[in-house]
Amino acid sequence: MKRTALFISDGTGITAETLGQSLLAQFDGIEFRFITRPYIDTADKAHAIVEEIGRIAEADQARPVVVDTVIDVQIRDILAQANAFRVDIFASYLAPLEEELATHSSYSVGKSHSITHSSNYMDRIDAVHYALENDDGGHTRHYDSADIILVGVSRCGKTPTCLYMAMQYGIRAANYPLTEEDMESLQLPKSLKEHREKLFGLTIDVDRLAAIRHERKPNSRYASYAQCEFEVREVEGLFARENINFINTTHFSIEEISAKILVEKGIERRLK
Amino acid sequence: MKRTALFISDGTGITAETLGQSLLAQFDGIEFRFITRPYIDTADKAHAIVEEIGRIAEADQARPVVVDTVIDVQIRDILAQANAFRVDIFASYLAPLEEELATHSSYSVGKSHSITHSSNYMDRIDAVHYALENDDGGHTRHYDSADIILVGVSRCGKTPTCLYMAMQYGIRAANYPLTEEDMESLQLPKSLKEHREKLFGLTIDVDRLAAIRHERKPNSRYASYAQCEFEVREVEGLFARENINFINTTHFSIEEISAKILVEKGIERRLK
Numbered sequence: 001m002k003r004t005a006l007f008i009s010d011g012t013g014i015t016a017e018t019l020g021q022s023l024l025a026q027f028d029g030i031e032f033r034f035i036t037r038p039y040i041d042t043a044d045k046a047h048a049i050v051e052e053i054g055r056i057a058e059a060d061q062a063r064p065v066v067v068d069t070v071i072d073v074q075i076r077d078i079l080a081q082a083n084a085f086r087v088d089i090f091a092s093y094l095a096p097l098e099e100e101l102a103t104h105s106s107y108s109v110g111k112s113h114s115i116t117h118s119s120n121y122m123d124r125i126d127a128v129h130y131a132l133e134n135d136d137g138g139h140t141r142h143y144d145s146a147d148i149i150l151v152g153v154s155r156c157g158k159t160p161t162c163l164y165m166a167m168q169y170g171i172r173a174a175n176y177p178l179t180e181e182d183m184e185s186l187q188l189p190k191s192l193k194e195h196r197e198k199l200f201g202l203t204i205d206v207d208r209l210a211a212i213r214h215e216r217k218p219n220s221r222y223a224s225y226a227q228c229e230f231e232v233r234e235v236e237g238l239f240a241r242e243n244i245n246f247i248n249t250t251h252f253s254i255e256e257i258s259a260k261i262l263v264e265k266g267i268e269r270r271l272k
Numbered sequence: 273m274k275r276t277a278l279f280i281s282d283g284t285g286i287t288a289e290t291l292g293q294s295l296l297a298q299f300d301g302i303e304f305r306f307i308t309r310p311y312i313d314t315a316d317k318a319h320a321i322v323e324e325i326g327r328i329a330e331a332d333q334a335r336p337v338v339v340d341t342v343i344d345v346q347i348r349d350i351l352a353q354a355n356a357f358r359v360d361i362f363a364s365y366l367a368p369l370e371e372e373l374a375t376h377s378s379y380s381v382g383k384s385h386s387i388t389h390s391s392n393y394m395d396r397i398d399a400v401h402y403a404l405e406n407d408d409g410g411h412t413r414h415y416d417s418a419d420i421i422l423v424g425v426s427r428c429g430k431t432p433t434c435l436y437m438a439m440q441y442g443i444r445a446a447n448y449p450l451t452e453e454d455m456e457s458l459q460l461p462k463s464l465k466e467h468r469e470k471l472f473g474l475t476i477d478v479d480r481l482a483a484i485r486h487e488r489k490p491n492s493r494y495a496s497y498a499q500c501e502f503e504v505r506e507v508e509g510l511f512a513r514e515n516i517n518f519i520n521t522t523h524f525s526i527e528e529i530s531a532k533i534l535v536e537k538g539i540e541r542r543l544k
Contacts, residue, residue, distance in 0.1 A: 012531040015294040022287040022384035026377035038531045085372040100357040105298035113527040128432045255385040259284040259310045
């Protein structure tokens, strides 16, 4: 069975999209088509969406699910005319929250992902640049200001995880690839030893690593099963000997890896 | 007035955090302390949270707001004992959605940000690596496979925006810094001309640019107001002459810039 879900917002659409995907992920049996419509901030755009929803309802032979975070009353009234099943977050929760907090909501548009919302917005941009500059073992002299240093073999997920932690949480995350040289000497490089308390390890299943490396350098020694197996075994041995906490990234998304690392290391996010 | 809000999940906590911050951003008058507690997936952890909430309620002299996306019934029952005002998303919406969709939800934990949810997870990792490899004018020969190429002066927000679009939407975003050489020749570099339809411009207020550059290279010519003013004026002139759509990033977050670009260019996200 096929259904369409629209995530509609007068801002970026991120909240509607995140909540909507989370709710609908609970319905395995249905194949959803997701459509995000951000910046629906005029009556004209709202009328256009209502018409679009009508066409989709006809084509699908079922009314779409609409998850929206529109604040403006006029636009809300127009959306209410759509032939849709509506998950209306603000209608459900703002009035009860007003009562609980004994104050009125400001009913202002696009607050949650705006630049003014984050008191330390520049920290975040700085963290992204920090992750870039300290990617792949670059600039090891900057480890003093790192919140965390991820270590692991090449292509086990260090770089995307560092960037995500920077972007989402404002955390300064460096990463250092353990290369064959480090492995053969069977110890941590000196630059890492000095920051042992900041280290966190990533590992990965051998066949997954081989597949990822094969995409990048087909039929190379680097991508061979034997080489991947050797590196993973050596690195996991190093983690055990040096008492470095680690997780296996094979079955986890970047979001999951990042959230697990924060919990394990007890690091607080720097962004509100 | 000060209140505490807890975002509790048996998964990453991203959905609870996103929705909670969006709802509470509507209450300007209240200073919130936000606490995220991901991976609350055992009865022990749930009991510990309930106790923590009790202590916070006492210290704040007001019960905390709890936004949760916990699926497990046993854990939900424990959380229900907390001295909190609860925004319980799944309780509010899963039953109505089950009725609308004429099917049962799977009530399975941590679906929305897991690796299995995204059918094209590797596309996303590839997009992140693509953004890194094509950052700052690198590898212009890969522009054939770009979805979009951001252009603008140094430090106007191109790199974080490209990385965000890659991470969040799986979009292959390159960026090219317009340098003084490009400006003096008063035309687009050849490598960009060939991909004119993929170009999108970023600009920024002069004093903001000078402040950002000053952080990086204090008292340099690069960071001087005069230099920033010259570059911004030339680049905005180039955008106008070459008919390149652009936005001013000064007052927008990375999320807002990215969402606006997708709308303006009509680019569809590659990730579900």
